[in-house]
Amino acid sequence: MKKVSVLIPVFNQEVLISKAIASIPTRDDLEIIICDDGSTDHTVQVIENLSHITLLKNPVNKGVGYTVNKLLNAATGEYIVLLGSDDYFYTEAFNQVIDEFLYHVNNYDIVYFNLQINDGTIWRVTESTKYQYCGTVKFIKRSFIGPTRCPEIRYAEDFYFFEALMKKSPLEIFTDQVVTHYNFPRKNSLVDEALQNIAH
Known part of the structure; x- marks a missing residue:
């Protein structure tokens, strides 16, 4: 079993997907699983040129909730x-959190980290903000997730998934490490507009 499964849902992201993949460290204890959600550009071809990735495919666009669930079902980390x-x-920073927290502080169900957005602002995930930034800001123990899955919807699936996890009373730690660059704001993104209102 690997220590970490990096899961990436993707749809029509032929330009930026390579940068996302290149940012993931090469480690023997890590697997990368990507699920293409019916892309109509060259996203699949870009990913297929990389041999160290497990690629799943939805035959048609099914939405993020469905796609994340498919990734969760495939993960072995x-x-x-x-x-x-x-x-x-x-x-x-990604490596540091794995080495310092997932190996040496391994009794936590959720290990949180922070985001940095396009203008350099850091969004800090704390006990008081974790519901605002409930998406890609954490490592989650797979055994803790268990059968819990996202609702198969196209918007805010991460909030409902996170809410379901919170009901299971996880042991949590906030690392204060900035691990992810979040591409925000993005043009014509309803999710980003909502987040921007929250942040202000």
């Missing part, structure tokens, strides 16, 4: 972490 296909990790 002790922990899972999600990455947006137009985002990327800060590789050194």
